[in-house]
Amino acid sequence: MTEQQKKQLIREALLARENSYSPYSGYRVGAALLAEDGRIFRGCNIENAAYTPTNCAERTAVFKAVSEGCRTFQAIAVVGGKEEKPSGDYAYPCGVCRQVLREFVEVSQFVVICARSEEDYREWTLGELLPESFGPAQLA
Numbered sequence: 001m002t003e004q005q006k007k008q009l010i011r012e013a014l015l016a017r018e019n020s021y022s023p024y025s026g027y028r029v030g031a032a033l034l035a036e037d038g039r040i041f042r043g044c045n046i047e048n049a050a051y052t053p054t055n056c057a058e059r060t061a062v063f064k065a066v067s068e069g070c071r072t073f074q075a076i077a078v079v080g081g082k083e084e085k086p087s088g089d090y091a092y093p094c095g096v097c098r099q100v101l102r103e104f105v106e107v108s109q110f111v112v113i114c115a116r117s118e119e120d121y122r123e124w125t126l127g128e129l130l131p132e133s134f135g136p137a138q139l140a
Helices: 003-017 057-067 095-102
Strands: 027-035 040-044 073-082 111-115 121-125
Touching: 003 027, 003 040, 003 057, 003 073, 003 111, 003 121, 027 057, 040 057, 057 073, 057 095
Parallel strands: 073 111
Antiparallel strands: 027 040, 027 073, 111 121
């Protein structure tokens, strides 16, 4: 993945963050999921007064992609933070999001980028963030 592709993915995540529906926590998250075919699927967090129906940005992006027939992915960029901090902080995928991503990717190849801006980001493979994970191969 090139530096230019990473920056584009971060820009897309920042745009997705603008659509966050987070009236309870004020913690706005955006994600941009890069498919193997080059398409980018955006997602934002969507809260609910009952809390448990809340959906994270990463899962919104994955579910959006899968619902449109896409099931192979290269990378995801995640940005987030409190409303009063526009540049945000590093927002990391929660455990549930990591497991959902695990369903569709090769953990040693899939890149997770957590960013505050195009210039300020950290990256890992999903395998580094979710070691010894349970996936489809365990059910084969």
